[in-house]
Amino acid sequence: MRKLGVGVLGVGEMGKRHAENLRRLVPEAHLVAVADVFAERARQVANELEIDRSFGSLEAMLECKDLDAVLIATPDKFHAPAVIMAARAGKDIFCEKPLAITLADAEAALAAVTKAGVPFQVGFI
Ligand SMILES: NC(=O)c1ccc[n+]([C@@H]2O[C@H](COP(=O)([O-])OP(=O)(O)OC[C@H]3O[C@@H](n4cnc5c(N)ncnc54)[C@H](O)[C@@H]3O)[C@@H](O)[C@H]2O)c1
Numbered sequence: 001m002r003k004l005g006v007g008v009l010g011v012g013e014m015g016k017r018h019a020e021n022l023r024r025l026v027p028e029a030h031l032v033a034v035a036d037v038f039a040e041r042a043r044q045v046a047n048e049l050e051i052d053r054s055f056g057s058l059e060a061m062l063e064c065k066d067l068d069a070v071l072i073a074t075p076d077k078f079h080a081p082a083v084i085m086a087a088r089a090g091k092d093i094f095c096e097k098p099l100a101i102t103l104a105d106a107e108a109a110l111a112a113v114t115k116a117g118v119p120f121q122v123g124f125i
Pocket of ligand 1: 035038078
């Protein structure tokens with residue numbers, strides 16, 4: 001079975017942990033790339049995890065041809081826009097909680113996911 005290609009957006013505390021788990025503990029997943037607005041942090045995490053690709057934005061990471069899914073672990077206010085962008089690109093999505101910080105943003109994100117028909121999960125403890 002082909003591995004699921006996953007990219008992690010936001011590699012602070014939580015995102016780095018997700019990236020490590022995907023890289024080392026989930027045999028069905030292939031950590032394709034990491035991205036962070038702080039591009040140097042993304043580069044460092046990519047080096048530590050011994051992967052080739054790091055980016056400074058989701059937009060750039062979405063160019064990866066082998067990317068099937070996006071894991072979003074940015075600060076809360078960036079979750080909904082990232083969900084919308086990933087859904088429009090047809091990617092499976094795991095988003096750290098909360099989905100959004102306003103009801104309108106949450107509804108917009110869910111509408112994008114529904115329209116795209118992509119698998120979507122919000123991460124709670
Ligand atoms: N499920 C849980 O148990 C759990 C626990 C802790 C945190 N969280 C959630 O995880 C998210 C991240 O928390 P954290 O503690 O890792 O935060 P953090 O501040 O340690 O990391 C956030 C990272 O996102 C980057 N970033 C900021 N804006 C960005 C953008 N627009 N695009 C790309 N990268 C961007 C930052 O440079 C930073 O590296 C939060 O939404 C938080 O609610 C969930």
